[in-house]
Amino acid sequence: MKQILLTTTVICAYVLTIITTPLFAQDTRSKIQDAFTQFQQQESLKNGLSSLTVLNAKTGQTIFAANENVGLATASTMKVITSATALDFLGKNYQFKTTLYYTGDIDENGTLNGNIIVSGSGDPTLGSTRYAETQASTLLNKWVSLVQNAGIKSIHGSVIADDRLYNGNQLPGGWIWTDMGNYYGAGISSLNWCENSFGINFQPSNKVGTKAEIIQDTTRAPYLNIINETTTGKVGSGDNVYAYAAPYSTKIFVRGTYGQDLKKTIELASPDPAYDLAFQLNAGLHKQGIFTSEAPATGIKMDSIDLTKKQTLDIHLSPTLDKIVYWFNQKSINLYGEALLKAIAYTTAGKTGTDDGAYYIQKYWNAKLGIKSSELNSMDGSGLSPQNRVTTLAMTKIMQYAQKQSWYPVFYESLPTYNNMKMKSGTIGGALGYTGVHTNKEGQSFTYTLLVNNYAGSASSMRQQMFKLLDALK
Known part of the structure; x- marks a missing residue:
């Protein structure tokens, strides 16, 4: 009798589930x-x-x-x-790979008759502050040390950021002018750097409507001409600053309003991230007394580079x-x-x-x-x-x-x-x-x-x- 009652209970529960589930849905x-x-x-x-x-x-x-x-x-x-x-x-x-190598020979005086080259495969995290191992200072210090450890004391050549894989810095079709000069509208390169952006800081005026001065500009990118047309906005108006530029621009127009009470770094798009990487690495080498005879360059110079002799110094892997x-x-x-x-x-x-x-x-x-x-x-x-x-x-x-x-x-x-x-x-x-x-x-x-x-x-x-x-x- 107990078995019959148990079976009946199970059947009833099953039937109830069938009935209530569609009703519930x-x-x-x-x-x-x-x-x-x-x-x-x-x-x-x-x-x-x-x-x-x-x-x-x-x-x-x-x-x-x-x-x-x-x-x-x-x-x-x-x-x-x-x-x-x-x-x-x-x-x-999956990981992106970035390679540091040099071309040519190192003579008995420690002079590299060749170039230091960074070759990218599209890593978007290179130089990013979001990961300990990708931060710009970490990578630059490591690469400078590796150049030193290779016995290189001077460079008869240049630092080259090879961004040829994606044909330089480009923007997807359909992106609009009001976006592309700002950090969120930065272009994409096979050699991205610091998320292809950089920051500027403002000092708002005491008077609304007058100019908000840039107090800390891109000392890391003195090759750029930032034309500041930003004015001071009223308290609470926030960030209404927009940058206008495109890939490979040397002029960046900054317009809009910056709130009187705002304390925020405004992030702009880097017009040529590969060049900025070459520029920063070149500056890092100079600080250590390793001077180059030629200015930093990007992949457009690679066609004239002899690659028959090359030596890998580092292979950097992105976060997974x-x-x-x-x-x-x-x-x-x-x-x-x-x-x-x-x-x-x-x-x-x-x-x-x-x-x-x-x-x-x-x-x-x-x-x-x-x-x-x-x-x-x-x-x-x-x-x-x-x-x-x-x-x-x-x-x-x-x-x-x-x-x-x-x-x-x-x-x-x-x-x-x-x-x-x-x-x-x-x-x-x-x-x-x-x-x-x-x-x-x-x-x-x-x-x-x-x-x-x-x-x-x-x-x-x-x-x-x-x-x-x-x-x-x-």
């Missing part, structure tokens, strides 16, 4: 639908477009989808696609890809995305163009998940281009795929936390987005992407409305 779907309907009714979206896709993170089944097949500007949510592709294709232990992806997503570093995009293209087919990288990412996810190029139409790896168009369904499918992979823990760790949810954000003019994963208090797990384009009003106000919508997943 239906309740969640209705909750999201109500929240999305309310979200779309706000005046700020009268002329805008929003798309939301929510999948069951465990089964991949669609819980809710609206405008899921419409391609929208992604902003920095594009970074999760680049991250997932790099981790899946290159592997979490999992550590790069962490900062890439946590701090939304556009340079890292472009470096990963090019690494994917170069590893796949020896190509180095941004468009090549975008093509191979599209091809990769078409083969993996059947995502069409019209669903994943990207112009870069970071999302800074306003021309990117991706559907929320495509992005959510890639996020869903990531959760089944061995590298997922490091990918998940790289996602920032907003609104008490793990998700990557994206913000550019007129576009906001969030994509992430979340497990609610009932144990339901979701994968989701929410993109909004052409909204009216402030970004902060729209962001709060988006958070309110995503609260339906909690």
